[in-house]
Each structure stands twice: as structure tokens, then as C-alpha cells.
Amino acid sequence: xxxxxxxxxxxxxxxxxxxxxxxxxxxxxxxxxxxxxxxxxxxxxxxxxxxxxxxxxxxxxxxxxxxxxxxxxxxxxxxxxxxxxxxxxxxxxxxxxxxxxxxxxxxxxxxxxxxxxxxxxxxxxxxxxxxxxxxxxxxxxxxxxxxxxxxxxxxxxxxxxxxxxxxxxxxxxxxxxxxxxxxxxxxxxxxxxxxxxxxxxxxxxxxxxxxxxxxxxxxxxxxxxxxxxxxxxxxxxxxxxxxxxxxxxxxxxxxxxxxxxxxxxxxxxxxxxxxxxxxxxxxxxxxxxxxxxxxxxxxxxxxxxxxxxxxxxxxxxxxxxxxxxxxxxxxxxxxxxxxxxxxxxxxxxxxxxxxxxxxxxxxxxxxxxxxxxxxxxxxxxxxxxxxxxxxxxxxxxxxxxxxxxxxxxxxxxxxxxxxxxxxxxxxxxxxxxxxxxxxxxxxxxxxxxxxxxxxxxxxxxxxxxxxxxxxxxxxxxxxxxxxxxxxxxxxxxxxxxxxxxxxxxxxxxxxxxxxxxxxxxxxxxxxxxxxxxxxxxxxxxxxxxxxxxxxxxxxxxxxxxxxxxxxxxxxxxxxxxxxxxxxxxxxxxxxxxxxxxxxxxxxxxxxxxx
Numbered sequence: 132x133x134x135x136x137x138x139x140x141x142x143x144x145x146x147x148x149x150x151x152x153x154x155x156x157x158x159x160x161x162x163x164x165x166x167x168x169x170x171x172x173x174x175x176x177x178x179x180x181x182x183x184x185x186x187x188x189x190x191x192x193x194x195x196x197x198x199x200x201x202x203x204x205x206x207x208x209x210x211x212x213x214x215x216x217x218x219x220x221x222x223x224x225x226x227x228x229x230x231x232x233x234x235x236x237x238x239x240x241x242x243x244x245x246x247x248x249x250x251x252x253x254x255x256x257x258x259x260x261x262x263x264x265x266x267x268x269x270x271x272x273x274x275x276x277x278x279x280x281x282x283x284x285x286x287x288x289x290x291x292x293x294x295x296x297x298x299x300x301x302x303x304x305x306x307x308x309x310x311x312x313x314x315x316x317x318x319x320x321x322x323x324x325x326x327x328x329x330x331x332x333x334x335x336x337x338x339x340x341x342x343x344x345x346x347x348x349x350x351x352x353x354x355x356x357x358x359x360x361x362x363x364x365x366x367x368x369x370x371x372x373x374x375x376x377x378x379x380x381x382x383x384x385x386x387x388x389x390x391x392x393x394x395x396x397x398x399x400x401x402x403x404x405x406x407x408x409x410x411x412x413x414x415x416x417x418x419x420x421x422x423x424x425x426x427x428x429x430x431x432x433x434x435x436x437x438x439x440x441x442x443x444x445x446x447x448x449x450x451x452x453x454x455x456x457x458x459x460x461x462x463x464x465x466x467x468x469x470x471x472x473x474x475x476x477x478x479x480x481x482x483x484x485x486x487x488x489x490x491x492x493x494x495x496x497x498x499x500x501x502x503x504x505x506x507x508x509x510x511x512x513x514x515x516x517x518x519x520x521x522x523x524x525x526x527x528x529x530x531x532x533x534x535x536x537x538x539x540x541x542x543x544x545x546x547x548x549x550x551x552x553x554x555x556x557x558x559x560x561x562x563x564x565x566x567x568x569x570x571x572x573x574x575x576x577x578x579x580x581x582x583x584x585x586x587x588x589x590x591x592x593x594x595x596x597x598x599x600x601x602x603x604x605x606x607x608x609x610x611x612x613x614x615x616x617x618x619x620x621x622x623x624x625x626x627x628x629x630x631x632x633x634x635x636x637x638x639x640x641x642x643x644x645x646x647x648x649x650x651x652x653x654x655x656x657x658x659x660x661x662x663x664x665x666x667x668x669x670x671x672x673x674x675x676x677x678x679x680x681x682x683x684x685x686x687x688x689x690x691x692x693x694x695x696x697x698x699x700x701x702x703x704x705x706x707x708x709x710x711x712x713x714x715x716x717x718x719x720x721x722x723x724x725x726x727x728x729x730x731x732x733x734x735x736x737x738x739x740x741x
Contacts, residue, residue, distance in 0.1 A: 158259075158293070158314050166324070167288040170314075173325040177255035177283060180330045183337040184254050189439050190330070190337060193446055198249035200477050200517050202242040205660060206234055206485075209511035218511040227508045230496050234488065234510065236278035247280040248315075248484055253446075256328030257316030259286045261295065262492060264309050283326075286312075315487040333445035336438050343435035350431075473518045485510045513660065550668075551656055557672075561645075635740060640733065642702045643717055643740060647731060648673045650695035650721045655679075657691050676725060688725045695721070716740055 158166060184191055208227040209218035222228070235241040251258035259281040265274035285296040293306035306312060319327035330337075372381045489509040497505035530536045542552070553561070655675030659667065670678050681687060696714055703713035720739040724731055 158288075158312050164288065164291070166314075169324050170283075170326075173319075173322070174283065176331055176334060177257075177326070179334055180254045180328070181282075181284070183330070183334065183341070184250075187337055187340060189340070189442060190333075190446075193443075194250055194253045197253060197477065197480070198246045200473075201249035201480060202246040203514075203516045204245065204481055205513040205516070206231055206241065206510055207513055209509055211507055211509050213507075218509060222508060224502070224508065226500050226502050227497060230493060230500065231510065233276055233496075234278075234493065237275055240278060244278055244280050245484075249480060251280065251282055252315075252317065252480055252483070253328055254330050255283060256326035256331070257283055257314060259283060259295070260313045260315060260488070261306075262311040262313075263307065311492065313487065313491050315484065317483070329446045333442055336441045336445060340435055340438040340442065343431050343438060346431050347435070473514065477517065478514075481512045481514070485512060550659065557648075557652070561649075635737075636706045636708075639702075639706050639708075640737060640740065642706070643713075643736060644731075644733065646696060646699050646702060646717050647721055647736065649698065650692045650717075651676065651724065651731065653693075653695050654691035654725060674730070677728060677730060683726050683728065688722055691725060692718075692721060713740075 184194065208222050208224065208231045209220060210222040210224075211217065212219050232238075235244045248258045248260070261277075261279040261281060263277040263279070265276050279295075279298060281295055281298065285298070287294050293312060294303050295306070295312075296303055316326040317328060319325040372384045374384060376384045493510050494505040494508070497508060502508070527536070527541055531538075531541045651673035655672040658675055658679040658681055659672075667675055667678055676691070681691070696718060699714035699717055700710040703710040716739050720736055723729070723735075723739075
């Protein structure tokens with residue numbers, strides 16, 4: 132979590148106490164009228180900002196990019212260092228965690244609310260957050276609180292009564308006595324009860340962009356119907372038109388009719404055919420056409436491009452985002468950002484939202500729940516899904532290989548927490564995988580396995596064929612005093628294992644299982660988000676996908692197993708198999724387990740491999 136890591140380093144350097152970055156107040160109370168009246172004196176620019184958000188695609192795209200990133204941040208309960216006011220990491224307090232589960236409408240609504248708040252913060256510079264307490268049923272059950280994020284245009288105060296428009300229906304509703312309505316805004320440096328945003332100083336630039344676009348559109352339309360002036364000699368005799376017009380007037384009526392039909396069907400070939408007319412040869416030279424286009428017409432496109440560049444420099448986001456040049460975004464999607472971009476543009480926005488909600492909702496809620504010292508806790512953000520940290524893997528690996536950094540330092544640099552450290556069993560499995568890949572015959576010698584790994588490998592002996600291709604019955608199961616490779620709680624039926632031994636290279640299933648365990652462990656590690664740490668300590672990592680709910684669509688399954696199967700090609704090569712086909716079968720098997728959320732079974736893996 133880059134946010135937590137940065138703060139920890141700041142504390143070690145003796146950071147000064149946290150600065151309040153946002154203004155936020157509950158708007159109900161004795162001063163409500165005065166506060167609302169003062170705010171109303173500075174809202175005209177906000178309506179202009181919303182207009183350009185709807186009319187200017189460049190502005191909307193840039194704002195959406197930031198809002199998408201904010202929507203990916205995960206909210207969690209953190210404990211606060213009293214000396215600095217900084218989060219020190221997730222708290223184990225069950226009540227503090229339970230309160231966060233209710234914040235911003237819960238997990239189902241939180242991403243959309245964060246998105247809406249981020250858009251409002253960037254465009255008008257303020258957002259109203261409404262929390263309506265859940266009602267209690269006759270059985271004593273309390274429904275979840277209702278959270279709504281509102282623009283200032285959808286909130287009104289009149290006659291000592293607060294009203295707002297329901298964002299789903301547009302129906303105006305009154306604020307109930309128990310409702311909490313907060314105004315969260317970015318204060319203007321001069322008049323701090325007025326809101327401010329980066330769009331405000333960019334409004335003149337946005338008007339220029341709009342007018343340049345209108346000019347280009349008008350010229351495109353006007354050039355279809357007319358193009359300058361055409362001077363014709365009076366001596367030219369043109370055929371009479373249906374209206375009775377003759378001469379130059381008749382010719383102009385003829386040309387206008389053709390232009391009108393061209394506008395009705397601008398995409399047809401007929402619209403591109405020249406207008407034809409017969410005139411005496413001596414009259415051709417006196418005909419003159421004057422083009423009314425000016426040098427300004429040619430410069431409008433360049434002026435619009437310059438306006439977009441100026442807009443990019445005005446907004447609180449990287450220039451390449453505002454200009455739409457993020458086509459080289461990696462596979463995580465355009466919302467993932469470099470760590471430096473996150474710290475400069477996105478972290479301040481998240482901090483301001485978190486500060487406001489902590490002060491006016493979270494700590495009062497903890498106090499009502501009976502939590503001792505609610506000021507000890509605050510809302511914080513896990514941004515691991517937003518930040519794309521610089522790839523230093525090769526440098527770190529070289530340092531680690533040459534014994535210049537410790538295991539703990541290596542894990543800290545790549546952001547691996549203590550909960551992700553493999554246990555001794557997983558370490559042995561990985562050693563076994565590397566050894567078998569390098570020399571498959573090691574798996575045949577139980578003494579070597581015992582010496583290297585501390586346990587013997589239970590192997591199913593090859594079964595000779597009988598007439599008809601059927602294996603003989605298995606007289607006795609493998610000895611139970613030997614430790615078999617971890618797979619599932621239930622081994623496959625003896626008859627199935629014996630049949631598999633006749634069709635697959637000896638030891639292949641064991642090696643394939645190691646690849647499966649690695650992929651499922653990676654999936655489990657990615658599902659174990661920060662708020663869930665400590666809740667599944669008893670569950671092996673390769674079985675976490677059976678316990679933690681997740682979206683089972685293909686894109687999510689691909690993300691969970693990304694980087695897995697790196698040993699598949701080596702295993703296939705060691706056993707003389709086609710590497711692409713073997714890896715494909717193992718991938719299909721793991722994908723099947725994740726899609727249907729089913730436990731790994733050795734018998735099922737055997738069917739896939741055969």
C-alpha cells in the first residue's frame with residue numbers, strides 16, 4: 132500500500148502534524164441560513180463548469196480518468212499516531228472495522244459514490260454528502276444507512292427547510308430530522324467559504340475551445356452550400372428554369388438546387404460530381420470566382436489545439452491525461468497510475484474526502500457505538516489497485532542473489548506483507564518443483580527426497596497391462612507412513628490412479644500439481660485485501676478463493692492468475708511433452724476451479740492432463 136508506506140517514512144523523519152486539506156461542515160444548525168446565503172454568492176461559475184463538462188469531451192475525459200482512479204481506492208479503518216495524526220496501519224478493533232463496512236453505502240455502492248464525489252470535487256469544487264440512518268423494523272433489525280452524493284445544484288435551503296433532488300428519480304425530498312448533510316469543498320484561498328477547483332481558471336480556455344469547434348463546424352456546413360462569390364457576365368444566356376428565371380438568376384437557381392440536394396445526401400457520390408453548364412467559349416474567361424476564406428480560417432484548428440494544451444496545463448492532472456494521450460496505458464487499464472502521479476494528483480483528493488468523513492461521520496459513529504477514544508481511529512485508503520510502482524524487480528533480484536539485501540528487505544521493497552510470507556510447507560514444495568524440473572529422476576529416489584526436503588514422496592508404482600488393456604486390481608494402498616505431496620484432503624480412487632499411471636509419464640501429475648498450487652496461491656494472495664488480513668489465517672493460501680467472494684468473470688480470473696504457470700514449460704520439457712499443450716491444459720484446469728469456485732481434486736486434474 133503506497134499510501135501507508137509513504138506515511139511511515141514521513142513519521143520516521145519527524146513529520147509535522149497533519150494539515151487539514153479540505154473544508155467540511157454539517158450544514159444543518161443555527162447558522163445554516165447564513166452559510167447557505169454566503170455560498171450562493173459564488174455559484175454562477177459552477178454552472179458554467181458543468182456546462183463545459185457536458186460540452187467539452189477533452190474536459191470530461193480528463194475528469195473521468197481521475198474519478199475512475201479514485202473509485203478503485205479501498206476504504207479501511209486505520210489507527211492514528213497521536214504525535215503526527217498519520218495512519219499507522221489497519222486496526223484490529225472489530226467495532227472500528229464494522230463501522231467502515233457501513234461507510235459510503237457499503238461495498239456495493241462505495242465505488243459509484245467515490246466516483247461521483249471525485250467528479251464533483253474536480254468540476255464545481257464541492258459535493259454534498261447525505262447520510263440517512265437506516266430504519267428499524269418491528270423485529271429490531273436496522274437497515275443499512277443510505278448514502279447519497281449530491282451536486283450543489285441539487286440541494287436547496289428555503290424557509291428553514293433543506294430539500295434535495297433524489298438522484299435516481301429527480302423527486303424533491305425533505306431532509307428528515309435524523310439525516311446528516313455535509314458540505315465538503317475545496318476552499319478558495321481568498322474567500323474560503325467559497326468553493327474552488329482547477330476548472331474555474333480554465334473556463335476562458337474552455338470557451339475558446341468551444342468557439343473554435345463551433346467555427347470549424349460552421350465552416351464545414353457553409354462550404355457545402357456556398358463557397359465565396361461567383362461573377363457571371365450578363366451576356367451569358369442560360370436555359371430557363373422551372374420557376375421562369377433566366378440568365379444569371381436562372382443559373383444561380385440551378386446551382387442552389389444542386390447544392391440543396393447535396394446537403395440532403397452529403398455522403399453520396401452525386402454530392403462530389405461537378406456542376407455542369409454549357410456557355411459560349413468566349414464567355415469562359417470573364418467568369419471569376421472570389422474565395423472569401425481568410426488566413427484566420429486556416430488557423431482555427433491550430434488555435435483549438437493550443438487551447439486544449441492550455442486546458443491540460445490548467446487541470447489538476449498529468450498533461451497526457453488531459454490531452455488524451457494515454458494510449459500506451461498498460462494492461463491494468465487507463466485508471467492505473469504511476470506512483471508519482473498518484474501522490475501529486477490523486478492522494479490529496481482521497482485525503483480530503485477521508486478527512487471530512489472521518490471528522491463528521493466516522494468518529495461520531497464510533498462514539499455512538501461505545502468505542503473508547505474514537506479519535507484513535509480514522510478512515511484511510513488502500514491504493515494498491517491504483518498505483519503502478521516502478522518495476523525494480525531485476526535490480527532487487529540481483530542484490531538478493533548476491534546477498535546484498537536480506538529476505539525482509541526484499542519483501543519490503545516489493546510491498547509484500549508478513550501475511551504473504553510462505554510457510555515451511557510451501558517453501559518445500561517450491562524447492563521440490565525446482566529440483567524435479569532440473570532432474571526428474573530425483574523423484575524416483577525416496578532417500579534423496581528425504582535428504583533434500585525432509586520427507587519422502589509417495590509414488591504410485593507403474594501397473595503392468597493385462598489382456599484387453601485393463602490394469603490388474605490394486606491389492607493395497609500406498610503406505611500411510613510416507614508423506615504424499617499435498618493436494619486435497621481426499622486422494623483419487625486407487626483404480627483411477629492406476630489407470631493414470633499407464634497413460635502419463637511417471638511423476639508428471641505431482642509436478643503439475645505444484646504448478647496448480649502456485650496459480651491458486653497467487654489468486655488467493657490477490658483476493659486477500661488489507662481489510663481481510665487476519666481473518667483467514669487458518670486457510671491455506673491456495674484455498675482462499677473458496678472462502679473470499681469474488682467476481683468469476685473471465686477478466687477477473689485472468690487477473691487473479693497473472694504471472695502464474697512460469698514453471699509449466701520447464702515441467703513439460705523435463706517430461707518430453709509439448710509445452711504449449713501442457714500449459715494450456717493446466718491453465719484450463721485452474722480457470723475451471725476459479726470459474727465454478729471448486730476445490731482442487733487430483734482426480735479432476737488427471738482427467739485434464741489425459
